[in-house]
Structures are given as structure tokens and as C-alpha cells.
Amino acid sequence: MHAVNMIRAPRYLVCTDTSSNELHCFSDASEKACAACIYLKTTEPNGSCNVNLVCAKTKVAPLKSLTIPRLELCGALLLTRLTVKTVCALKLMISRTIYWTDSTIVLSWIRTSPHLLKTFVANRITEIQNASFVENWRHVPTRDNPADIASRGVYENTLEHCKLWWHGPSWLSQEETNWPITNYVKQNTLEMKEVQTCHALETTQDIFARFSTFTKLVRVVSYILRFKVNCLASKHQKTLGPLPTAELNRTFTMLIKLSQQESFFDDIVQLTKKRQLSRKSKLRNLLC
Numbered sequence: 001m002h003a004v005n006m007i008r009a010p011r012y013l014v015c016t017d018t019s020s021n022e023l024h025c026f027s028d029a030s031e032k033a034c035a036a037c038i039y040l041k042t043t044e045p046n047g048s049c050n051v052n053l054v055c056a057k058t059k060v061a062p063l064k065s066l067t068i069p070r071l072e073l074c075g076a077l078l079l080t081r082l083t084v085k086t087v088c089a090l091k092l093m094i095s096r097t098i099y100w101t102d103s104t105i106v107l108s109w110i111r112t113s114p115h116l117l118k119t120f121v122a123n124r125i126t127e128i129q130n131a132s133f134v135e136n137w138r139h140v141p142t143r144d145n146p147a148d149i150a151s152r153g154v155y156e157n158t159l160e161h162c163k164l165w166w167h168g169p170s171w172l173s174q175e176e177t178n179w180p181i182t183n184y185v186k187q188n189t190l191e192m193k194e195v196q197t198c199h200a201l202e203t204t205q206d207i208f209a210r211f212s213t214f215t216k217l218v219r220v221v222s223y224i225l226r227f228k229v230n231c232l233a234s235k236h237q238k239t240l241g242p243l244p245t246a247e248l249n250r251t252f253t254m255l256i257k258l259s260q261q262e263s264f265f266d267d268i269v270q271l272t273k274k275r276q277l278s279r280k281s282k283l284r285n286l287l288c
Helices: 002-006 067-089 106-109 119-132 147-152 165-168 214-232 246-262 265-272
Strands: 021-030 033-043 049-060 095-100 136-141
Touching: 021 067, 021 147, 033 067, 033 147, 049 067, 049 147, 067 095, 067 106, 067 119, 067 147, 067 246, 106 119, 106 136, 214 246, 246 265
Parallel strands: 021 095, 095 136
Antiparallel strands: 021 033, 033 049
């Protein structure tokens, strides 16, 4: 630990009134910690370029066990928040801000609408999308990700002379054509909300086929209708005793109408809409 005190971070950032300034922000995570580091790239009109570490931050991984993709997402969120504060602190004209992560799953989530994701992921993706442009997120190979150094740890004597940490990957100071290519990121179904579909099937049972005689059907249905009425009536208003002729006649009429609706459904629909019956209709002759 004594050697850490001997490390000196370069504090001078080469910036001029004519230079073009870009921020390149890297995130990573491991089971130990989440990390973010930000680099300022300045390009002069003559083509000379300088890349320097501006700030970095690590955060110990939560005690609650999280999957690596979720930890990577926490690292991306840490980077987003750190970038917002860095832009305000630098007070420079930043031409563009590029975000780098080595997690293709996180890139897929960032390109997904939050309402399709589970709550944990959706809340963090919403904040990331609000604070950054989705199209500015790119993929970086793990070997070229300086944030990987912070998330996994490194010995102090190695850190002092680590160019990847102090100046970012070597291709960062080159033309954009030499940068890693971010291929199409396929949508990842991990952490997607489960969509449950319910199919309701309406089945009808032919009540007329359940009884050998129509008279028996009328009596059974009459008792069923009486039971329904008695369930809603008070104790003194319940109907008891044998079935009177009036009840049997009401049931008889109801069953006849039910039979007609099943046999002549299309015709009844046409008549209800005041339309002419089909030429094939068996009821057509009754209307002539």
C-alpha cells in the first residue's frame, strides 16, 4: 500500500481554443466491483491527438448476489452518472461523448424499450437512456477496456506504468476507422418480461340431447329456474310445491325460443337488422 502514495496522476489536459474535444467513457464490472473511467481526447487542426484519463470511479459490488449481466448494467449506470458530473465540471465544449462497454447483453438492453424489461433492469435502462444517446453506446473488446483494470484490481507497481489505464486503448488516438466495429447487437431475451396469453374457449352443450322426452326437459328446467328465483328471494317469498301450469308454460316458451335461435341463428340476425333473408333460408317462404 505504501507504493500507492508514490503514484502521480498527470493533471494537465492539453486543450486549446481550436482543439476538438471528445469524451470516451468505459464501464466494466466483476463480482468484486463496478468501475467507470472517462478519457478526454483532444484533436488539433494539424491532426495531433492527445488522450488522457480525466476521472475514474469504482463501486463495491452489492452484498446481494447479482448476475454478471446485472453487475455490468450497474457499471453502465455508474458510468452514465459519472459522465454527467464530468461534463459539468470540465466546462469544455464537448463535440461528442462515446460510451464503451464489453457487455453485448447490456448493449442489447440499452437498445430495448424499458417497458419490455423486468423492473430491476428497466429502472436502470430508463436512467441511462435519459442521460445518454443510445446510438453513442459501443462495444469494446475486454482486452482493450481500461475499466476492466479498475473492476478486477491491479498491483500498484503495474498501474503506474499502465498505458491502457492512463491513456486508454492505443486505437483511441487513431482515426475512427481503426476503432472496434460494433456489429448488430441481437436482442437478448434475458430479463425480458414474461408475456402470458390466456385463451378462453366457450363450449356449448346441447341441452335438448340430454333428455329422452321434451316433457321431462321442460320439468327439469322449470325446477332449475325456480331454484334460481328462490336463491334471490326471502324466506317467505320462496315458491314451494308442485310445478303449476304457468311455470311450465314459461319454460316451454323459453325452450322453443332457444331451439329457434340455435336452428335459425343467421336468419334471426338478418331479421333483427331488417335485412332480407338468404334465398337458401327455410323461413323465406313464411314471409311471402
